[in-house]
Amino acid sequence: MSRAVLSLGSNLGDRFGYLKLAVEGLADGLVAVSSVYQTKPWGVLDQPDFLNAVCIVDDEDTDHVAWLRMAQRLEREAERTREQRWGPRTLDVDVVTVDDVRSTDPELLLPHPGTADRATVLIPWLEIDPGATVPGLGSAAELLTALPEADKAAVTLRADLTW
Numbered sequence: 779m780s781r782a783v784l785s786l787g788s789n790l791g792d793r794f795g796y797l798k799l800a801v802e803g804l805a806d807g808l809v810a811v812s813s814v815y816q817t818k819p820w821g822v823l824d825q826p827d828f829l830n831a832v833c834i835v836d837d838e839d840t841d842h843v844a845w846l847r848m849a850q851r852l853e854r855e856a857e858r859t860r861e862q863r864w865g866p867r868t869l870d871v872d873v874v875t876v877d878d879v880r881s882t883d884p885e886l887l888l889p890h891p892g893t894a895d896r897a898t899v900l901i902p903w904l905e906i907d908p909g910a911t912v913p914g915l916g917s918a919a920e921l922l923t924a925l926p927e928a929d930k931a932a933v934t935l936r937a938d939l940t941w
């Protein structure tokens with residue numbers, strides 16, 4: 779059994795449609811999916827707001843590399859193109875954690891190196907797993923507490939968008 783936490787993001791086109799495409803593509807292994815959050819962009823600030831969500835998935839036969847391939851397949855289905863680091867995209871699927879796996883392979887860094895700094899990941903993740911931990915870094919709730927208030931204020935629940 780391998781359990782993964784995947785983060786979803788979209789800020790181009792039919793943003794909610796692209797998140798749904800990902801959630802539907804994960805359906806077989808889906809354990810939990812967070813609400814949808816509208817978030818102010820980080821990294822490249824001059825781009826549209828994102829919709830973000832987090833999923834927990836598990837599968838007996840899927841190892842960490844296979845979760846990356848699954849994430850990349852979903853991005854391809856959303857016709858994602860890679861133009862600019864941290865720039866606008868139809869769909870971004872990041873592998874946040876897979877069990878307790880730690881990897882320094884640049885093709886698949888685990889846990890995802892942005893996890894501790896991103897309220898856009900930690901807030902939706904904690905909604906569906908309040909006891910979440912990041913391998914090597916500890917409690918996700920404590921990581922969120924350590925972030926600036928402005929980062930947390932940039933993440934707004936979109937209760938009108940339901941799966």
Ligand SMILES: Nc1ncnc2c1ncn2[C@@H]1O[C@H](COP(=O)(O)OP(=O)(O)OP(=O)(O)O)[C@@H](O)[C@H]1O
Binds near residue numbers: 849865884
């Ligand atoms: N945990 C991971 N999840 C997804 N991709 C990863 C991970 N670790 C490394 N990568 C690699 O990162 C590369 C670039 O990913 P991508 O274009 O989605 O980056 P980004 O979304 O712009 O930035 P970030 O990864 O900081 O969110 C991919 O080719 C992928 O192999």
Ligand SMILES: Nc1nc2c(c(=O)[nH]1)N=C(CO)CN2
Binds near residue numbers: 864
């Ligand atoms: N709010 C927000 N900003 C971002 C996001 C994202 O998912 N949410 N993803 C990025 C590229 O990975 C760059 N900036």
